[in-house]
Amino acid sequence: MKECPLRTSVIGSHPFPSWVELASAHLDRFGSEDLAELQRDAVTCAVRDQLKAGLDVITDGEQTRLDFNLSFYGFIQGIDLESVSPRRFGPPAHDQRGKHAVGGPLQASRGLGAVGEFQRLQSVMEGMSTRPVTLKASVPGPYTLSGRLLANPNLGYPDRWSLTEALLPIVRKELEDLVAAGCREISVDEPSMSCYAHREDVRRFVDIYNRTIETVTGRTRVCMHLCFGNYKARAVGPRRLAPLFPAFLEMKCDEMHVEMASREFAELECIAPIARSRDVAVGIIDVKSYYIETSEDVANRVARCLEFVPADRLVLAPDCGLSQTARWAAVRKLQSLCEGVSLARQKL
Numbered sequence: 001m002k003e004c005p006l007r008t009s010v011i012g013s014h015p016f017p018s019w020v021e022l023a024s025a026h027l028d029r030f031g032s033e034d035l036a037e038l039q040r041d042a043v044t045c046a047v048r049d050q051l052k053a054g055l056d057v058i059t060d061g062e063q064t065r066l067d068f069n070l071s072f073y074g075f076i077q078g079i080d081l082e083s084v085s086p087r088r089f090g091p092p093a094h095d096q097r098g099k100h101a102v103g104g105p106l107q108a109s110r111g112l113g114a115v116g117e118f119q120r121l122q123s124v125m126e127g128m129s130t131r132p133v134t135l136k137a138s139v140p141g142p143y144t145l146s147g148r149l150l151a152n153p154n155l156g157y158p159d160r161w162s163l164t165e166a167l168l169p170i171v172r173k174e175l176e177d178l179v180a181a182g183c184r185e186i187s188v189d190e191p192s193m194s195c196y197a198h199r200e201d202v203r204r205f206v207d208i209y210n211r212t213i214e215t216v217t218g219r220t221r222v223c224m225h226l227c228f229g230n231y232k233a234r235a236v237g238p239r240r241l242a243p244l245f246p247a248f249l250e251m252k253c254d255e256m257h258v259e260m261a262s263r264e265f266a267e268l269e270c271i272a273p274i275a276r277s278r279d280v281a282v283g284i285i286d287v288k289s290y291y292i293e294t295s296e297d298v299a300n301r302v303a304r305c306l307e308f309v310p311a312d313r314l315v316l317a318p319d320c321g322l323s324q325t326a327r328w329a330a331v332r333k334l335q336s337l338c339e340g341v342s343l344a345r346q347k348l
Helices: 018-024 032-053 070-075 114-125 142-148 160-180 191-196 202-213 268-275 295-306 327-346
Strands: 077-080 100-107 134-140 185-189 221-225 255-259 279-285 314-318
Touching (some): 142 191, 191 202, 268 279, 268 295, 295 327
Parallel strands (some): 185 221, 221 255, 255 279
């Protein structure tokens, strides 16, 4: 990464344009070609927003997913998708997201759809940018992916760990297929690990993660995203990094992302040991706040990070995906991110 100090990146998701929100509520009115056109147009909008901001690493904005995680269930056989939310009223909370029953062996004969998303991104990018940018794909890891499934002892899935083990080879195969499709950077996101590290065996998390990525390690840039939950901008676990370390330093990723801005940069010193063995991506844009950071805010935050990490090991990004943030705010926050990092680069 030395050729690009203070690299700017995103986690994965980007807000839907309003017309995509409307269309997603009426998908039964579209034909297959209509949907293909809608998807391509949505990705084009997300790419333009990111390129205009000036990011070094961009994604498709996860524009063809209803959720960074849950949309993958539609590709997995053996899952009986729940049709009705368990709670519809009151302040939005995680208990409004129900769990799906497992009715058969978990398998994904068609893959998880991430390869098609990446190929669409490649196609959209043709002729759109004259400057070099890296295209990144984001895939949830098996532990996070298991979180909304109900255990079924009768099928050999007595608990979340067994569901995770069943999903692990499915996710690993998707990563292998992404590499074969030419993907140079993959974020294997496991926010559930950071959310529940306070109550689980973190060494078990490390083992699961390393086995998930073992066949693509060294063949693509593997990124690990840690956060504390972002459904409707609400966390789901204690927002502390301490329970994760030092065990998480054994994860075999090339880049580890930590949520910092929403926590007022508490535990910032934790980035130092991370950076000794890999790049560290720091969330310096708060996606849970509608305060629009200025470029000076960002430059000052970068300076604080540089007290612990050298520039060639530091990546700057939002705290999490931007799907829960209004598009107008997300666009302005990304612009501030890139402008502030540019100011910081001038001082190197």
